[in-house]
Each structure stands twice: as C-alpha cells, then as structure tokens.
Amino acid sequence: MIKSLHKRNSELANSQRQLEILSNGIFQSGELPKFKDKIAETGQFPLKAKKLEILQINVGYMCNQVCEHCHVDAGPDRKEIMTRETMQQCLEVIKNTGAHTLDLTGGAPEMNPDFRWFVEEALKIGVKDFIVRSNLTIIRANKKYYDLPEFFKKHNVHIMSSMPHWTKGKTDKQRGNGVFDKSIKALQELNAVGYGMPDSNLRLDLVYNPSGAFLPGNQASMEKDFKKALMDDFGINFHNLFTITNLPISRFLDYLIASENYEDYMYALVEAYNPQTVKNVMCTNTLSVSWDGYLYDCDFNQMLNLPVNSKVKHISDYNEELLEGRTIMISQHCYGCTAGAGSSCQGSVA
C-alpha cells in the first residue's frame, strides 16, 4: 500500500506548493494561458456562483484505501474527521437551504464514527437526492461495515462509487491490490439488496477516472462498455457511469511530476478546453464543506486550501444571500473541469 503525501512528508502535502507549481513554469512564461485569461476570452471571467443546488460535505480524510490518484490525499493515516457538532451545524443549513442534493464524501465517509447518525438526521429533514460516495471496499473492510448495503437500503441513499475499470489489473494498479475483487463482491451485495437493478429506485452509479495521464473517453460509450463487461463477467447491474477528469492536484499531481507527464497533461487539458462547459462547472451551483466546517467552492479548492471569496467562511455563519454571486476562486487546476465534455462530481457537464 502506498502512503499519503502527508505521511511521506512530501512537499506536495503543502497546498501552497501545489498552487505555486500550477502558476509557475509553462503558465508563468506564457507558453500556456492561465485559466482566468482563457475564460476571459469568452467573457466568462470572473466566474460567479449561482443558486446553491448541491451541498457537498467532506466528513473526513480517513480512508481504508490509498489510491494512487486521490485528490484528497486520503488514507488510513489521515485523522481529520468531522465532529458531531459540525455535523449539527450542517444539518441546520440543510434545513434552511433550497439545495436539492446532499453529497457526502471523504475519505471513506462511512469511517466517520457519526456517519450513520448523520445520515439518519439528514434524512429526517427530507433531501431529494442524498448521495453517499462509497468506495465499495469499505463494505468488506471490517465486520462492522458488513451491514452497510442494508443500512443504505433502509435509508434509500444514492450510492456513487469509483470504478476505474472492469478489469482487475487496471483497477488494482490505481486503487491498490485486492481492491477489484472486494469492489466486485460489494457491488454484488448491493445488487442483492436491490441497488442498481434495472427498475429499482435504489440508485447505484459508478464513477470512472482515467488510470494515467490522459482524458476520459465519451461518457455514454464508456457506460455501455462497463455495463456489458460487468454483466458478462460478474452479473453486475448499475445505473449510470459518470466520467471524471483527474485534476492536477495532490496525489495525481505527484504522479504527473514523478512520471514526467505534468507538462504534456497540462497541454492536453488546455488543448481540450471547451468554453461551453464553463457555465456549468460544478462550483457554480455547489458548496463544499470541509471536515472542520470551512466553506469552499468545490472539493478540489478545499484540498488546495482556497476558501470561498466571501465574508462567510464557515458553515456556522452560513448565509445564502452573501454566498450567492460570490466570485469563484480559480487556478490552472480548473482546466480539468472544462476539458472536452467537462467534468464534475456528477460526470460530464456539456
């Protein structure tokens, strides 16, 4: 198992260092345009937040996996965990906002000791779409998680899970030895309780991100390939596949630099820039809450420690009017959201 950047004392564990890399070199010399200049070409700078639709809450960076490309730098050694007090502040906001989607992420959100309590409390409020980003293997990681499929079913949460490929080799390379077999077993268990079945309202979606320094293929055709392979090989059903572009931050940035792919990858992102995607990038309708309650335009900005550009900085001071219309904090990592068909936590955006 690889170690997190934090555990390795890597210079990239420092978000400031990541931002320097993203602003220097080919972007400082003008070889490639900065993201703000690129979106200004079509009059889309500054990028502004619209009405809040999705509240994404990161309940902690602890994870049972240490995937090669993790933008959170999550792993078993990360101890940042949201407290029940901060969860309570989130619940107050959920009660009072018109956001239709609540999106719980991590790390492995299930590892937060108050995860089940939070799911139950949030559901009492009544959210239209309640997403839990489950890495699947957590369901098989320890006896105390074996009943998660039943728990998810009981509360009708929407499961979104990463699955970088339908083959063991590619999946294990990116996510760690043994991850593929455990993920398959977990998917079969989710299917057994009704998740992902053709007419079931128990939603099970998969998320694909490339296993190297390249952009994802077409979402619809990849979904077809995944569905066929997982059904033929393992009898697995799921609803939709969402493709996500790897953003050049954290462990993926580390991978790009170590494999000497950083510049080529940034060229590929800039060349694939699609101005049509800018109006729909997820920061325009999403707010990301960190484990300690601070607010960010997205989970990526959270990891780069780029807080919202607003008087309101913390969930305890939440004020929808003050946050709406704020200027989004951007840097060159944002090219990852606007390449090709665009990319967000809900897949392509074009």
Ligand code: SF4
């Ligand atoms: S990508 Fe997901 S499953 Fe993998 S280490 Fe990061 S948070 Fe954990």
Ligand code: SF4
């Ligand atoms: S990285 Fe975040 S801030 Fe930048 S475009 Fe994507 S969602 Fe918006």
